[in-house]
Amino acid sequence: DTEHRARIIAGLTGEVIERLDMRGAVEKKSGSHDVAFLLNTEELKIELDALIIEHRILPMLHTLGCAPLMDNGRIRAVAVENKDGRAAVAAKVFVDATGDGDIAVRAGVPCVAKKHLQPPTMCAKILGFRRNGVNFGELYRQHAAEFGLERDSGWDCPVPGLPGISMAAQTHVFGINAASASDLTRGEMEGRRQIRAIMDMLRKYGGGDPPVLVQLASALGVRDTRTLRAAYCLTEEDVLNGVRFHDAVANGSYRVDVHAPDGGGFLFKYLDGRLLWVHHEGCREGRWRPETDRNPTFYQIPYRCLFHPSVPNLLFAGRCICADEGAFGAIRVMVNANQTGEAAGTAAAIASRSGKNVQDVDPRSLREALAEGGSVIL
Numbered sequence: 001d002t003e004h005r006a007r008i009i010a011g012l013t014g015e016v017i018e019r020l021d022m023r024g025a026v027e028k029k030s031g032s033h034d035v036a037f038l039l040n041t042e043e044l045k046i047e048l049d050a051l052i053i054e055h056r057i058l059p060m061l062h063t064l065g066c067a068p069l070m071d072n073g074r075i076r077a078v079a080v081e082n083k084d085g086r087a088a089v090a091a092k093v094f095v096d097a098t099g100d101g102d103i104a105v106r107a108g109v110p111c112v113a114k115k116h117l118q119p120p121t122m123c124a125k126i127l128g129f130r131r132n133g134v135n136f137g138e139l140y141r142q143h144a145a146e147f148g149l150e151r152d153s154g155w156d157c158p159v160p161g162l163p164g165i166s167m168a169a170q171t172h173v174f175g176i177n178a179a180s181a182s183d184l185t186r187g188e189m190e191g192r193r194q195i196r197a198i199m200d201m202l203r204k205y206g207g208g209d210p211p212v213l214v215q216l217a218s219a220l221g222v223r224d225t226r227t228l229r230a231a232y233c234l235t236e237e238d239v240l241n242g243v244r245f246h247d248a249v250a251n252g253s254y255r256v257d258v259h260a261p262d263g264g265g266f267l268f269k270y271l272d273g274r275l276l277w278v279h280h281e282g283c284r285e286g287r288w289r290p291e292t293d294r295n296p297t298f299y300q301i302p303y304r305c306l307f308h309p310s311v312p313n314l315l316f317a318g319r320c321i322c323a324d325e326g327a328f329g330a331i332r333v334m335v336n337a338n339q340t341g342e343a344a345g346t347a348a349a350i351a352s353r354s355g356k357n358v359q360d361v362d363p364r365s366l367r368e369a370l371a372e373g374g375s376v377i378l
Helices: 011-021 041-054 102-106 136-147 181-205 236-240 325-331 334-354 363-372
Strands: 026-030 035-039 064-071 074-082 085-090 094-096 124-127 155-158 165-169 212-216 248-252 256-259 266-269 274-279 282-287 299-302 314-316
Touching: 011 026, 011 035, 011 041, 011 334, 035 041, 064 102, 094 102, 094 334, 102 314, 124 181, 136 181, 181 212, 236 256, 236 299, 236 325, 248 334, 248 363, 256 325, 299 334, 314 334, 325 334, 334 363
Parallel strands: 094 314
Antiparallel strands: 026 035, 064 074, 074 085, 124 165, 124 212, 155 165, 248 299, 256 266, 266 274, 274 282
């Protein structure tokens, strides 16, 4: 939690971190209010493969889920396409973990109307990004326009097990909807152009030995596309007040984090009432509520955010679950997406074995099953 007193997240997330730690592929960073785990993504890929093999899961890589095949409002199968041709995967219960809610939308689940989308970022691993004590923020402010870059703000961090290499997420790709294939294509190419521009800037103005581009992300880092409607919509008020739910399946302490769609930086709201606005000219601190003696130390995500009753054998997980703009800024990140994925998978197993619709799964049974699997249930 935010006071570093109680563990609120475990389960598969904790197991993966423990396994990576045994390989020296994770680094824990603790601030006054935050705890973060930096992962070596290359080691992570191999570890996730190992988990799949150990649990005898049948993976289908390089396979696109094309469309749900419906029968009386239920999904009977999902049409897929891969190197072998076209096929259908049948099941009793399905989980949409596409991030964009592709299967859910095509099955008829309604979406939340949005005025703005948080823009995506192309990430890169760079050797010598922080070499020679370069103040990248100042460098960017002075020279971005010369390299065709808009005013922007970003961040970077070291990569465990790779000395001298930083993961840089310093720019955004504005004006695209990554749920559109044409926009996603344009955004991915623009993101790569931005990384080259950053490299050129560092080589020209950074001084000392030039940095080296080690790796570009295999895909654009998408923050926001569709939000699906569900039996319950998690609100910013729920998150910032630490509302407890009888059907909670995930706990979080990551702040509300909203990236402006137009280069206006990003806004953090913390559970203790602090507010931080990061923009191209620096940072501004304040408060979104007056200081109080006691503050919530974590928030919860209820099971009801993971399904819509109109499709009774479908669950969804990840950043497409039902939340308003503020709550979405907190729950869209990896650690929370992991937990909703674990919860959706567990609920799908219960529904499949019992023959129940997903909305009829007993929250107590679900929470007990998650606890048996190592999750922290509060």
